[in-house]
Amino acid sequence: MLSLFKYIPFIFHQSHLTELISALVDWHSFLLLREIISISLASEIDITTIEKLEELVTRYLITFDNAYGYVQRIPKHHLLVHFGEQMHRFGPLRFTSCMIFEKKHSFFKRIKYRNFRNIAFTLADRHQHYIASLMCTCSNAATSSFLYSGHQIKKVKELDSSAAKQHYLLDMEKNLYETNQVTLFGITYVVGDAVLINDSVFPSDPVFGKILTTIVQDKIILLRLQLMQVIVFNQKLCVYEVRLLDSSVTKNVYELKHV
Template identity: 35%
Template sequence: MHVLLEGVVPHELSHVLFRFIFVQSLFTLKWFNSAIRGFPYSYLHSSSKPEPIEKKHIDGCGTIKQSASAMLTLVHILPVIIGHRIPLDDVYWKNTLRLVQIVLFCTSSYCTRDTAMYLKNLIAEYLYNFKSLYPKASFIPKMHYMVHLPTQMLMYGPLRHHWCMRFEGKNGYFTNKRYKNFRNIPLTLASRHQMYMAYMQAGHEGGRSSSFLYAGDKVGSGVEITFGEVYPELLQAFCQLTMVCVEKVYQTSFVAIHGNEYRRGCALVINYDEDIPVFGILFDIIVLDHVKYFILEEVEAEFNGHILVYAIKPL
């Protein structure tokens, strides 16, 4: 998303990190880069880890250089990395947290009309405070573009569903090729791409491919177990759920469903209690007749507004 991840976010971070490091001396740039390198990234962020930040990127008129995916990861982990170093009443940090919330709302795959209204107020508060806190900083055009995001959300739904990141990912097909025809490059690119798409959409015996838009779920390697021996306390409930008296099931460590990967140990929202999420830790994954079943351990969660995370612990 050009407006946030390649515009407003690096602009904001360059100013707030300069203040925290060189003005307030809350930590050093060396410590910050060490924290980025040593952060225990999850499997969701394994391919989009942020790069260390150089002094010239936050000093003066510099801007932080990261890819869009790496910048999104940095936004996710930033409160956890430096939140404990920031005073609770720091107004600069509070405004940075507003931007973090804006990014979370804009990259979510779900929204309501209330989400758009809340996002509108959040953007107004962020922009007003940014101008007050950094009077000498430039007010870049992409900050103005943020004002239109709530309207876009109301008209077309979650912003994640119509951002530019997937279109830019498509450019990889063209940039990874090597061409010797310089006479008519657009024709070469277009014709070869259309041939490639025709090949990908062709199925068995010339019919349409059934796996072009969705190749199916993925199931990791595992073992066959006797469910009643491993989970005797859950056997009756599992038999009622599956409507058969099961014996052998397939136990695996991860599955991917509609592009979302789930692994043992990840936290999932299983319910809501008066708009407060109820979390569960994925304890085990069982597959029976191509159906995936999750065994969850319910946990207690407490929200920490200073770092924008839920701290969970077993009940």
């Protein structure tokens, strides 16, 4: 459902419906809510993010009232007002989302129960045993992969040691590998994908890069990126239109800005 919500503007654009609904207040209300959700699910924020979120919430509520009327508001509309304060106190909202708790339902649904005398105790007891089994090994030692199972790197090809000259972080004495896909902390980077670069080459617009190749050496993961310059921000689709540049850079994956 979240993916559908995100890509609805693209679906309407490809169906040539955007021009028909672009003037509707309902559509503007939807686009504002879409931006709010996008910011709420961001992994990294700063003080400007909070200010923008609060501004968007105000504009969204006004637009919603104009489109549907104030009486159509529900309690969740009021909760939006507190998003900025919560983000300021606790950081990115995605880390305090209730979705992680909703995910727990799948555990309870796949278990067969025969004793319903104290179902709440049975559920809690089985879940605690399950979590304990993940936190400890067979020898009762703490496992290092409970919170994070580690990076996932696919289709590795070994490179010549001379390739280590491409970046100062690489060591010519150690093995060097190239891959077309790597997953770090739930984010998958594939050759051909576009990523947001943390630094700014141009004065005002963000800078994107197209992944050309991924180089791995121990815990070091570097992305070779072809720079992309922003042409314009499409407000209707809430996307940037970019063009490829002839220059490229090599970036440590941890230097990227994740939003």
